[in-house]
Amino acid sequence: MYVADKILPELPAPSNAKGLVHWLKTNLFSSPLNILMTLLGLYLIYKIFPPVIQWAFIDATWVADTREECLGEGKGACWAYISNRFGQIMYGFYPPEEYWRPNLAGILLIVLTLSLFIKNMPKKLWLGAFILLVFPFIAYILIHGGFLGLPEVGTDKWGGLMLTLIISLVGITAALPLGIILALGRRSKMPIVKSISIIFIELWRGVPLITVLFMASVMLPLFLPQGSDFDKLARAMIGIILFQGAYVAEVVRGGLQALPKGQYEAAAAMGLSYWKSMFLIILPQALKLVIPGLVNTFIALFKDTTLVLIIGLFDLLAIIQNVLGSDASWLGFFTEGLVFAAFVFWIFCFNMSRYSMALERKLDTGHRS
Amino acid sequence: MTERNTDIKPSKPPIWNDPKYRSLFFQILLIFGVGYFLYSIVQNTLSNMDARGISTGFAFLSEKSGFDILQSLIPFNSDSTYGRTFTVGILNTFLVSALGIFFATLLGFMIGIARLSNNWLLAKLAAIYIETFRNIPLLIQIFFWYTVVLSAMPSAKNSLSLFDSFFLNVRGLYLPAPVTESSFLYTTITFVIALIAVFILKRWAHRRQEKTGQQFPIFLTSLAVLILAPLLVFFASGSPLTWDIPTLKGFNFKGGITIIPELFALLLALTIYTATFIAEIVRSGIKAVAHGQTEAALSLGLTPSQNLRLVVIPQAMRIIIPPMTSQYLNLLKNSSLATAIGYPDLVSVFMGTTLNQTGQAVEIIMMTMIVYLTLSLLISLFMNWYNAKMALTER
Incomplete structure (x- = not known):
């Protein structure tokens, strides 16, 4: 009788179940339909990517001083146009010799925010409060000037990517507290508080941002007592904050609803007042739950800032559309400008959405099924 | 043992501490605050x-507008009133939103x-x-x-044409317009009757399948009924339909239906943009259906496409519908960006041109906002109804 007294060595996988051929067979050519799909996909790639790469990289003009150098048979994209107008695209009509001021504000913000991510940073709460409450004023003094010997640069000179970032950052920071208040109001037991919150939220959520911006730029001056005057940027900002507040409120409400009832009851049983139970027990948990949702709202807001071009502010897209579009020395490169703007927005939005997904995985405590 | 005192009641808090x-x-x-705010x-x-x-x-709604609109679904010219511009704008918004959805x-x-x-x-291309x-x-x-659509089109003189009745140039796509005579009514009536017949047939087939398990080729039969019956009546009543073919007059085409490039570009952008969100919703909805469902369906002998159609998608729909509703609402609201390229939607025609001409900001902005609010409300009501219809009926 034969008894195997040792484990036989593993045999290698059969040659048709591994390697490139097997991968191709299972992933690309597993059935007639799949073969058709693969061929269709390859055709699409062939039709789209080579011409785009040819236009954007191989035939492109990277360095040029005048428009004429970009023109001619077989010339592709004219990126020289972007680099020649880079200052305007980034800062709008901000005087070039003062570019260091927004730069400094930006660097300050980045350093402060990054230090929030250092693990053992002491006094994180104070730092966060500083960024939210004090930094905006520092940034305003730096960018607007008029104080401390800095020459004044009015908001009508602000523009480009700088303005896009300012609008979206101010929008989200101001909309967050508004949204939290509205979300709490919507879940309040007081009928009047509740209905006012619902009406406010649904009103803003039911109309397009454009109408809100129109309202802010045309109707807001009528609403205020005579003589009080806001500049255009502030009016647009008010519209965006109210609009965004309603969206934030719905996200926060989702978090409030996701908390088990026991948390509310426990807080009440401890004898905490309404505001204490909200700020110490409920909101810290609810806000943590909705951080990914808030990041997504911020992405939407960031993309929506392009709409301010319709009421005549010069954000990144408006600079490309209106100012550079009518610039005689570089006429006819609108497509390049649009592609560049799309690329800038894409980089920001793509990375934020990746960050939101990573956060979602990190914060997922596995309590929900 | 001391006797328990049962007379003690919780002391009433002072009135300023009573929650009620x-x-x-x-x-x-709050009422006074909000009231004063609105009043001021x-x-x-x-x-x-x-x-x-x-x-x-x-x-102002009954005053003469004095401007022309590029595209309108109802007759409009510069003699029409501002009230009519409002209607034209709403219809154009409707058109692009419905097509976009x-x-x-x-x-x-x-x-x-x-x-x-x-x-x-395929999966990687979709992800990209x-x-x-x-x-x-x-x-x-x-x-x-x-810009892409406009630069790809030829000028009016070098229009692309097909059968000398379809024309494509930078001003738009020109199609022959059907002109119906009065006896075309019979064809329409037949079509409606065919629709009702198909509906009844479908219910009958469904009931028979529930009872006996026999399937009825419902799709092909319906198609035949829907196409053949009206066609028969159409020819029997003497083909009461002629085509108004666009012809080049001067620098432009006259007659027929015109699809303006603005509509085309806006529709393209709205479709491509919203489809990405819908795709993600569909993907997460399908992934949320337990894999056991697919395994069970395949082991019952259903083909992969039957599995997708009959087992997975009906269950995924329940997860898909609520977020889909908000995407539809977004599309409707995003269609207002039409004003940036001059497609004559409500915002562009009414809140743009009409507002500039009359200066009556408050009324016009209020009316526009109310239209969007109503439409949003209607879409979400409809989707709620549909959601309730599709929801799991637990017995």
């Missing part, structure tokens, strides 16, 4: 408008299913598509497609 009175007090305060806004607005000499009221749903479902495909190339177009602002995409 407190909430009453706060709410009254109305007062300020009235005095401001008075100072600037802006007239109020809705009399239709195409975006179609494309979104295709891309969403493609992203889950076991074909590696979604990640590219979702992260670029819609307004940039609208501008982009508008």
Whole structure:
């Protein structure tokens, strides 16, 4: 009788179940339909990517001083146009010799925010409060000037990517507290508080941002007592904050609803007042739950800032559309400008959405099924 | 043992600490606050408008508008009233939103299913598509497609034509328009009757399948009934239909139906942008259906496509519908970006041109907002009804 007294060595996988051929067979050519799909996909790639790469990289003009150098048979994209107008695209009509001021504000913000991510940073709460409450004023003094010997640069000179970032950052920071208040109001037991919150939220959520911006730029001056005057940027900002507040409120409400009832009851049983139970027990948990949702709202807001071009502010897209579009020395490169703007927005939005997904995985405590 | 004192009642808190009175007090305060706020806004607005000499009221709606609109679904010319511009704008918004919702749903479902495909190339292409177009602002995409569409079209003189009745140039796509005579009514009636017949047939087939298990080729039969019956009546009543073919007059085409490039570019951008979101919703909905369902379906002998159609998608629909509703609402609201390229939608025609000409900001912005609010409300009511219909009926 034969008894195997040792484990036989593993045999290698059969040659048709591994390697490139097997991968191709299972992933690309597993059935007639799949073969058709693969061929269709390859055709699409062939039709789209080579011409785009040819236009954007191989035939492109990277360095040029005048428009004429970009023109001619077989010339592709004219990126020289972007680099020649880079200052305007980034800062709008901000005087070039003062570019260091927004730069400094930006660097300050980045350093402060990054230090929030250092693990053992002491006094994180104070730092966060500083960024939210004090930094905006520092940034305003730096960018607007008029104080401390800095020459004044009015908001009508602000523009480009700088303005896009300012609008979206101010929008989200101001909309967050508004949204939290509205979300709490919507879940309040007081009928009047509740209905006012619902009406406010649904009103803003039911109309397009454009109408809100129109309202802010045309109707807001009528609403205020005579003589009080806001500049255009502030009016647009008010519209965006109210609009965004309603969206934030719905996200926060989702978090409030996701908390088990026991948390509310426990807080009440401890004898905490309404505001204490909200700020110490409920909101810290609810806000943590909705951080990914808030990041997504911020992405939407960031993309929506392009709409301010319709009421005549010069954000990144408006600079490309209106100012550079009518610039005689570089006429006819609108497509390049649009592609560049799309690329800038894409980089920001793509990375934020990746960050939101990573956060979602990190914060997922596995309590929900 | 001391006797328990049962007479002690919880002491009443002082009135300023009683939750009932407190909430009453706060709410009254809030009402007065909001009321005063609204009152002062109305007062300020009235005095401001008075100072600037802006007239109020809705009399302007019956005044002559004096401008022309590029595309209108109802007859419109510069003699028409401002009230009519309002209607034209609403209809144009409707048109682009309805078409956009239709195409975006179609494309979104295709891309969403493609992203889950076991074909590696297809799944990766779908992912690239979604990640590219979702992260670029819609307004940039609208501008982009508008320039692309315009630059790809030939000028009016060198129009592309097909059978000398379809023309394509930079001003739009010109199609022959059907002109019906009065006896065409019979064909329409037949079509409606055929629709009802198909509906009844479908219910009958469903009931028979429930009872006996026999299937009825419902799709092919319905198609035949829907096409053949009206066609028969059409020819029997003497083909009461002629075509109004567009012809080149001077620099432009006259007659027929015109699809303006603005509509095309806007529709393209809205479809491509919204489809990315719909695709992600579809993908997550399908992934949320337990894999056991697919295994059970396949072990019962259903083909993969039957599994998708009869088992997975009906269950996924329950998860898909609520977020889909908000995408439809977004599309409707995003269609207002039309004003950037001059497609004559409500915002562009009414809140743009009409507002500029009459200066009656308050009335016009209010009317526009009410239209969008109503439409949003209607869509969400419809989707709620549909959601309730599709929801799991637990026995």
